[in-house]
Amino acid sequence: MAVGRLAWGLWGAAAVTAAALGLAAVLRPLAGPPTLEQRALAIAAELRCPVCAGESAAAADVPEARAMRAEIAADLAAGMSERQILDRFVAQYGPWILYRPPARGPLRLLWLAPAVAVVVAGAVLWRQAAGGPPPAAEGTRPAGEAGGPAPELERELRRWL
Amino acid sequence: VRAVWVAVVGRVLLWLALAAALAAAGCLVAGEQTGRAGLGRAGRAAFWVLAGLVGAAALLLLGALAGGDFHVRYVAEHSSAETPLAYRLGAFWGGQEGSLLLWLSLLCGYGAYLLARPPREGQALLPYALAILAGNAAAFCWLVAAPASPFRPLPTAPADGQGLNRLLHDQSFLIHPVALYLGYVGFAVPYAFAMAGLLRGEAGERWIRLTHRWTLAAWTLLSLGILMGARWSYHVLGWGGYWSFDPVENAALLPWLTGTALLHSAMVQERRGMLKAWNAVLVAATFVLTLFGTFLTRSGIVDSVHTFAQSPIGGQLLALVGLATALSLYVIGSRLELLRDDRPLEAPLSKEGAFLLNNIVFVSLALTVLVGTVLPVVSPYFGQAVSLGPPYFERVTAPLFTVALLLAGVGPLVAWRRAGLRALGRHLLPPLGAAAAFAALLAAAGVGGLGVVVGLGCAAFAAAAVLYDFGLAVAARLRMQPSDPWTAAWRLVARNPRRYGGYLVHLAMAIIASGVVASHALQREYDQVTLRVGETAHLGPLDLTYEGMGAYAGGGAVHAYARLLLSADGRGLGALLPAVSLGSDAETASGTTFEPAIRQGLGRDVYVVLEGYSPGGAEAVFHVYLNPLVTWIWIGGGLLVAGAVFSLWPRREALLAPRSHRVFSLWAELEYDYRMGKLAEADYLALRARYGREAELALAAEAEDLQRDLAGLEARVARRVAELEAQACPAPVGAGRGLA
Numbered sequence: 001m002a003v004g005r006l007a008w009g010l011w012g013a014a015a016v017t018a019a020a021l022g023l024a025a026v027l028r029p030l031a032g033p034p035t036l037e038q039r040a041l042a043i044a045a046e047l048r049c050p051v052c053a054g055e056s057a058a059a060a061d062v063p064e065a066r067a068m069r070a071e072i073a074a075d076l077a078a079g080m081s082e083r084q085i086l087d088r089f090v091a092q093y094g095p096w097i098l099y100r101p102p103a104r105g106p107l108r109l110l111w112l113a114p115a116v117a118v119v120v121a122g123a124v125l126w127r128q129a130a131g132g133p134p135p136a137a138e139g140t141r142p143a144g145e146a147g148g149p150a151p152e153l154e155r156e157l158r159r160w161l
Numbered sequence: 162v163r164a165v166w167v168a169v170v171g172r173v174l175l176w177l178a179l180a181a182a183l184a185a186a187g188c189l190v191a192g193e194q195t196g197r198a199g200l201g202r203a204g205r206a207a208f209w210v211l212a213g214l215v216g217a218a219a220l221l222l223l224g225a226l227a228g229g230d231f232h233v234r235y236v237a238e239h240s241s242a243e244t245p246l247a248y249r250l251g252a253f254w255g256g257q258e259g260s261l262l263l264w265l266s267l268l269c270g271y272g273a274y275l276l277a278r279p280p281r282e283g284q285a286l287l288p289y290a291l292a293i294l295a296g297n298a299a300a301f302c303w304l305v306a307a308p309a310s311p312f313r314p315l316p317t318a319p320a321d322g323q324g325l326n327r328l329l330h331d332q333s334f335l336i337h338p339v340a341l342y343l344g345y346v347g348f349a350v351p352y353a354f355a356m357a358g359l360l361r362g363e364a365g366e367r368w369i370r371l372t373h374r375w376t377l378a379a380w381t382l383l384s385l386g387i388l389m390g391a392r393w394s395y396h397v398l399g400w401g402g403y404w405s406f407d408p409v410e411n412a413a414l415l416p417w418l419t420g421t422a423l424l425h426s427a428m429v430q431e432r433r434g435m436l437k438a439w440n441a442v443l444v445a446a447t448f449v450l451t452l453f454g455t456f457l458t459r460s461g462i463v464d465s466v467h468t469f470a471q472s473p474i475g476g477q478l479l480a481l482v483g484l485a486t487a488l489s490l491y492v493i494g495s496r497l498e499l500l501r502d503d504r505p506l507e508a509p510l511s512k513e514g515a516f517l518l519n520n521i522v523f524v525s526l527a528l529t530v531l532v533g534t535v536l537p538v539v540s541p542y543f544g545q546a547v548s549l550g551p552p553y554f555e556r557v558t559a560p561l562f563t564v565a566l567l568l569a570g571v572g573p574l575v576a577w578r579r580a581g582l583r584a585l586g587r588h589l590l591p592p593l594g595a596a597a598a599f600a601a602l603l604a605a606a607g608v609g610g611l612g613v614v615v616g617l618g619c620a621a622f623a624a625a626a627v628l629y630d631f632g633l634a635v636a637a638r639l640r641m642q643p644s645d646p647w648t649a650a651w652r653l654v655a656r657n658p659r660r661y662g663g664y665l666v667h668l669a670m671a672i673i674a675s676g677v678v679a680s681h682a683l684q685r686e687y688d689q690v691t692l693r694v695g696e697t698a699h700l701g702p703l704d705l706t707y708e709g710m711g712a713y714a715g716g717g718a719v720h721a722y723a724r725l726l727l728s729a730d731g732r733g734l735g736a737l738l739p740a741v742s743l744g745s746d747a748e749t750a751s752g753t754t755f756e757p758a759i760r761q762g763l764g765r766d767v768y769v770v771l772e773g774y775s776p777g778g779a780e781a782v783f784h785v786y787l788n789p790l791v792t793w794i795w796i797g798g799g800l801l802v803a804g805a806v807f808s809l810w811p812r813r814e815a816l817l818a819p820r821s822h823r824v825f826s827l828w829a830e831l832e833y834d835y836r837m838g839k840l841a842e843a844d845y846l847a848l849r850a851r852y853g854r855e856a857e858l859a860l861a862a863e864a865e866d867l868q869r870d871l872a873g874l875e876a877r878v879a880r881r882v883a884e885l886e887a888q889a890c891p892a893p894v895g896a897g898r899g900l901a
Contacts (some may be wrong), residue, residue: 020599024606026764029702030683031609059400099550113532117525129506149853160829
């Protein structure tokens with residue numbers, strides 16, 4: 001038994017190591033620090049394309065979005081920070097341009113939405129789950145009364161195991 | 162003349178269907194209220210008529226699309242003579258009116274199936290359930306008969322149609338909407354049975370037992386629809402991604418989230434008689450969210466990349482959403498005393514507790530996504546237009562999805578009723594250790610980013626936990642009934658398909674989550690890669706050589722493509738041909754669309770979009786994406802469907818003897834839990850005695866049913882024999898002969 005367990009443990013460890021190293025070989029070339037272009041595209045993903053239907057400035061392939069991407073890359077090269085660049089677009093188009101509005105004023109509620117949802121759903125569910133009659137019937141029943149289930153039921157049960 | 166005929170007949174069919182739906186709903190309800198069997202029979206007949214009329218209308222529209230009857234406005238607007246036949250037929254759901262007719266047809270199809278093969282235990286609930294389906298069908302009949310009819314004629318027929326939107330010329334378009342709608346509409350059936358049970362004043366788990374297969378089937382089809390939609394987005398839209406929390410995508414995600422919660426909490430009610438009111442609310446919420454999703458998709462109030470279809474029926478759909486919500490709440494509210502639980506939660510540390518947590522997480526996800534989807538639509542009325550896009554949704558949902566992923570691993574390891582903390586800890590330790598080692602190795606190997614390491618680590622934990630638990634069960638079985646391990650594993654799975662199908666789904670979720678995390682955090686993107694003929698671009702591990710432009714005609718359009726030679730780490734990987742479709746004269750609706758070229762791989766996809774080229778093709782501009790592990794999402798999706806189908810596969814014993822089947826499978830699960838060390842001995846013995854009693858009762862009840870069926874059958878045979886004999890020989894000569 002102990003030997004079997006050890007063998008299984010070793011197999012498991014080998015599988016975990018192989019999976020991790022295999023995955024790392026694929027993912028590592030893509031990791032690394034972001035290039036200027038990556039950073040520009042990441043910022044563009046925070047902005048909506050002003051002329052498209054529901055696409056970001058990073059994903060859209062229209063001249064306006066391309067111009068925005070080029071502008072962001074130029075700003076980054078000129079040493080502007082992400083905050084400054086986003087603020088410039090807000091000044092130009094209004095806060096509507098941001099896909100992730102800042103948590104200011106009433107919009108703070110938006111960022112609390114999941115927490116509020118968890119509290120509300122949790123409270124409702126807990127009330128419901130704790131609400132039934134007390135568990136008198138089953139837990140306290142003498143366990144082996146009449147020696148448990150009948151033998152023919154036991155035989156039937158074997159078909160299900 | 163012919164096309165005018167099609168338009169007129171189509172609308173007449175739908176108006177008659179509306180009348181039949183109202184008649185069916187009215188007769189069925191009246192029959193239940195007055196107890197007159199004739200009314201019930203009339204209601205059923207009216208439902209058959211409804212299904213027949215809707216089916217005929219659907220066939221008529223398909224015929225008009227196949228035959229190119231451009232007198233019919235819908236046909237002219239969504240197909241052309243050049244559209245290939247498969248896409249002409251697919252145009253049925255390519256537009257607003259056709260989509261609504263598809264919804265209606267599927268609803269009627271499900272209803273007809275219930276009429277033809279009524280669930281054995283659910284005869285009593287059928288009249289109200291069918292009445293609810295008929296009422297729902299009536300609303301959609303009205304929409305497709307009057308304000309959004311696919312059978313509106315054009316005053317003069319154009320020579321050719323406008324063609325199908327080029328973005329929909331993709332194989333996944335033929336499957337994705339149908340699967341999605343099958344799932345959407347499928348949730349109407351559990352809803353109808355739940356409401357029917359409440360209307361009849363039934364306490365108890367009957368509707369849950371009757372509909373768990375429906376719920377799972379609808380959930381599976383919805384999952385398939387969502388995955389196919391993601392694949393369509395990935396292959397066709399040319400933006401390197403597959404999911405963007407677009408309002409229309411959210412419309413499909415919302416019922417999926419509540420449906421996932423329902424699948425789990427229904428088990429708590431089925432096995433433990435708890436969460437009854439919660440489940441009633443959840444099934445109603447899921448149904449209402451499918452209607453809400455249709456409203457969102459079809460009303461045109463949201464701006465979305467998916468708005469292929471919109472018209473001013475939004476108000477009416479919203480009214481339907483409101484009506485369904487109000488009616489559901491009224492029915493549930495008026496029957497609250499029936500929905501009292503049999504017992505409270507015994508211990509938070511139990512499978513019930515894990516399912517409770519699961520429900521909190523999934524319902525919170527649904528609420529969050531709902532708020533994020535609706536807020537941008539209503540915010541202009543409050544003075545400030547707000548946009549919420551992927552950056553918002555990803556940040557607010559990521560923590561909840563992470564907890565869901567961890568639960569996918571913990572849930573299966575916890576025993577029902579009361580799990581020992583020590584036993585649970587012992588079971589959690591190996592998968593936790595494996596996941597921690599996995600994450601540490603990834604980090605050490607230089608796969609950076611806390612999010613990636615944590616996300617992949619959680620996915621690894623879920624997968625390891627499920628596999629470990631399965632291993633323990635196999636070991637327990639080997640101790641009970643010695644055999645070789647493979648036989649033991651197969652027997653174990655075959656004896657409890659519901660549980661182990663679920664395990665496969667959890668494993669699939671871990672694989673999908675890995676794909677999502679990696680492709681999200683580690684995607685590499687190269688914009689505006691401009692190359693002359695013969696020039697090579699070095700993009701990270703990748704070399705791309707541009708060899709020039711070409712063109713071909715196909716699928717009713719002209720395509721221009723660039724030829725690229727691809728190599729990675731010095732190894733040649735062949736050619737990639739990203740293209741743009743230039744459309745054709747006939748297809749004025751289409752214009753230019755991108756046709757990205759994707760080299761799929763288990764590790765990473767190379768995804769190239771042709772963004773532009775100079776006349777003659779001396780120079781071309783590309784947008785290149787390296788997408789890690791996207792293939793894992795499709796593989797995981799396949800496993801997910803496989804696991805769900807395995808759970809659903811009809812089993813003879815389950816059909817013949819549903820009650821004892823249920824008790825014995827629960828009992829067997831208990832035996833395994835005990836032998837795997839998840840239960841204390843006292844709890845085990847108490848539960849075992851209870852299952853023994855329940856099994857006895859179930860077997861006795863089934864024997865009684867069998868006796869009754871047999872007696873009925875014998876009586877019928879005797880009647881028939883008597884009839885035949887009366888026909889064959891009127892004189893009482895052969896009276897002594899019989900089948901007995």
